[in-house]
Amino acid sequence: MNLKPLHDRVLVKRVQEEETTKGGIIIPDTAKEKPIKGEIVAAGPGKVADDGKRIEMTVKTGDKVMFNKYAGTEVKIDGEEFLVMREDDILATIED
Template sequence: MAKKFVYVPAPGRVIVRPLEEGEQRTTGGIVIPDSAKERPSLGEVVAVGEGRLLDNGQRAKVFVEPGMKVLYGKYSGNEFKFGGQEYLILRDDDIMAWQK
């Protein structure tokens, strides 16, 4: 039985499950290592904190919701494991794009 996800992100934070991107090769068949890739990473949103607090006392709008696929910077966020699965805690402004 899978463990129930128990983490709730702090305001302005999003928890993402990174998705496998598959091995990349050049047209000549050379495998491109992860360290040489300069593209965003893909993940699925698992949990979303409330909007971060703005200087005027209001909360920022949250644009993503659980289940959405998002692109984020390769070196963004902090990693952690839960139930044998890797996750990332990202700042909401580390997300560059999302699928509707």
Template sequence: MPFRPLHDRVVVRRLAQEEKSKGGIIIPDTAKEKPQEGEVIAVGPGVRDEQGRVHPLDVKPGDRIVFGKWSGSEIKLDGDDLLVLKESDIIGVYEG
């Protein structure tokens, strides 16, 4: 990827949302909410503390994460819609 996030920023590709509800009703595009799950594409080097030491991030490329509904900034890179957010906006990482 020709894009490297800085500091504690993470680049995420949103995962596709279900087309049907649990009851089998097809959800039109206009009624869908943006997914809050994604795959980490790239991570920054980490955040610096007061002494200038860099602390690496807890997530890595390939991790599947959950993030806040209104988190991050949307960007378009090489035709892909991506999201750049801070590590603190990540709620959790799926294990296994």
């Protein structure tokens, strides 16, 4: 894959959620919601401000993030699903 997001956009791969609850109940595919967590696979160089200066990105490749439920545009690359979204759609970074 050779994809580089532009400006303040990032390419995110969703992280799969647990398929069972803490009590051991298996959640069927029809009841699952799309995950709102993911890992940044690629990031653009940053937004260009009105004065022409580049505003650096606060996230980088490899960061684990939480994003809006309906954020981004779904794309399929080499059979894998990714999201392309703006940095503004990212709510938080997840630290292990």
